[in-house]
Amino acid sequence: MPSPLPHNRLLHLQFSSSVNARPCSSPLLFPDKAEKFFCAEGVSPRVRRLPTRLAWCSIDWDQLCLLHPLGSGGFGSVYKAIYHGTTVAVKQVKKSSKNSLASRQSFWAELNVAHLDHNNVVRLVAASTCAPASQDTLGTIIMEYVGNSTLHHVIYGTDCKTEKSKDDGLGSGHVSLSISEALGYSCDIVAGLIFLHSQTIVHLDLKPANVFITEQNICKLGDFGCSQKLQDLESSSPLLSQQGGTYTHRAPELLKGERVTPKADIYSFAITLWQMVTQQEPYLGERQYVLYSVVACNLRPSLTADVFKGSATGQQLETLIESCWKSDVAKRPSAELLLQNIHSLSLKV
The missing domain is CATH 1.10.510.10 (Transferase(Phosphotransferase) domain 1)
Structure with a gap:
């Protein structure tokens, strides 16, 4: 079970809209484009390089396509995906976990490495607590894709x-x-x-x-x-x-x-x-x-x-x-x- 975080890190289920006030902000959603959240292997939206200064604190859902699962655990699942034309890994933390508080704490802990960039640390690209209504998730994290070999x-x-x-x-x-x-x-x-x-x-x-x-x-x-x-x-x-x-x-x-x-x-x-x-x-x-x-x-x-x-x-x-x-x-x-x-x-x- 992930380590609980200090209570002052668990004030709200949704992040503040201010990037400075909280580690993550809630992006605007486009419900009419939610069906594009999943796409077939090999199909990618507008193939282009990931914006160099893309803010990790929000997700452009229109540019995210989940391809197939890479693995799952007690708190959620990890998928291979395409984001802004780049292959990434997406971790979704489940709402329906037996311990929802621990799930939220696990999500917050993952964000400890936000903004960090090192050759021997998996890099975070984006994160949000918002998602299309069809997704049973309390948090989504987009990471660099490093394969599935450990x-x-x-x-x-x-x-x-x-x-x-x-x-x-x-x-x-x-x-x-x-x-x-x-x-x-x-x-x-x-x-x-x-x-x-x-x-x-x-x-x-x-x-x-x-x-x-x-x-x-x-x-x-x-x-x-x-x-x-x-x-x-x-x-x-x-x-x-x-x-x-x-x-x-x-x-x-x-x-x-x-x-x-x-x-x-x-x-x-x-x-x-x-x-x-x-x-x-x-x-x-x-x-x-x-x-x-x-x-x-x-x-x-x-x-x-x-x-x-x-x-x-x-x-x-x-x-x-x-x-x-x-x-x-x-x-x-x-x-x-x-x-x-x-x-x-x-x-x-």
Whole structure:
């Protein structure tokens, strides 16, 4: 479940019409053109490049055509779409979710990265709470299209239903990651974290499924439904600040209800890197047992795999991972130091 946001971020179901007053404004709608919201694959409205200064705070519905679903979850669905002649991804947050408050909070959290532009972060193009009446959505977000392949697909070889697999019938297959490849992906991930942390944003749900891999083999951090701005945390209650995220990757201090810091993302990265080099699931067993053991018994994924014991590089990799998932937050490296350590290790591979 996404992390709840401070109550002062949830004043209204609709955004203010002032861009300065709220992070998003409600666009004018054209009901007579709502039937153009969906269109067939390959059909695009007025093919032209996306306006360079298009305001992210409103959606030009007449220029949006949903093509086909890319995936769905508890709070909504993601579609491949055409917007102003450019291929994009569209996330629609459902009104009919079992927890509508959490759905709204997830939508607001996604907007933490609005206006931001970095090579390793999925970019937001536009957003609005308004939509054609036929759409059961309380919020729509348009993002750059980065494909449908994630680090989870690469690690575990699951069928990611990429464009290639749809076109030629091929699945993603299971390909073992070398240490060199894992470190290369790690550089992208940590570079994205450095940028987010410089903007006082913590992701709080870093895991392989939320790391997208482009056709150029570049990692981009996505799915910011659990993210938080550090300045917002100062005015929220500790309990509200700690909820959400994926329990296998959630730092022990957050499980204990302690203060959120960027070091929580470093812990999550350690679990993600461990998955890359072992291609195993972090934990087996019941959720409550894992949660208790992580906090009370310092449980971490096993470091007995051959990849850590077979070479000096493997042993250094083990040391790096251990430094990132230490229980003592102060002893974990910053994202900047972590990137330096990964670069140094990469030179030895």
